[in-house]
Amino acid sequence: MAMEKHDIKTREDIELMVRSFYDKATRDDLIGYIFNDVMKVDWPKHLPVMYDFWDSLLLEGTYKGNAMQPHFAINKLVPLETPMFQRWLQIFEATVNELFIGETADLAITRARSISEIMNFKMNIINHPEQQKGNIPLVNPGNQNG
Template sequence: MKKLETREDIEHLVNSFYTKVIKDELIGFFFNDITKVNWEKHLPKMYSFWETILFGQMSYKGNPMGVHFPVNEIAAMEQRHFNRWLELWKMTVEENFTGENADTAISKSENIAKLMAFKMEMARKL
């Protein structure tokens, strides 16, 4: 198993992850139907997001939380959706990589999922 060490590794990880996501019965509709993601724009942002988180490259410019609030208004993004996102992410990391950065990718994703689920739920209550 390979260590997660380069931007190319992140690109492979993110691409493999989203291949699962778009086919997923529980969360795929957020990407395919609700937001109709432009993958040519979205994927490079995700590469930079994870490069920033894992390698400290500061290549990501954006507000990931802010992007999700409008989606949450159209279709509630619930805990079960974030649990599935997390399950697919962990599965993809573990299928492809090992080592400290792979472990960090999982632990950071757990924090992201928890925070996003909480904020989306709070936003629905406002």
């Protein structure tokens, strides 16, 4: 019989959500290799950091790290592109919806959407700077015909 869903209320709930998410993400055809082959994640070290991160976003945690910095490092090795962030979010939402229901579960999905959008935007500025040139007036002082 399936477990009855409840809201995310405890550190144990956070840990279940994070472990379940990474279990799926590491086996995913699109993004799994980033965790397994590119970063070769040290899970006993990484998972507690992720527990703290999500605990601080959803409950009462005290995460003090910089979530963006490691992703800039990954992005130098493998460009993190929009479809990767979409898949990350798809897996995250499916994991939360599979395990939990309630206000904090909804908040987890809202926060994940924001994180995905912000990281995708920042990585794409780095990966595709030419897309940003349309916003900057071009000045060429060396070409003055006058």
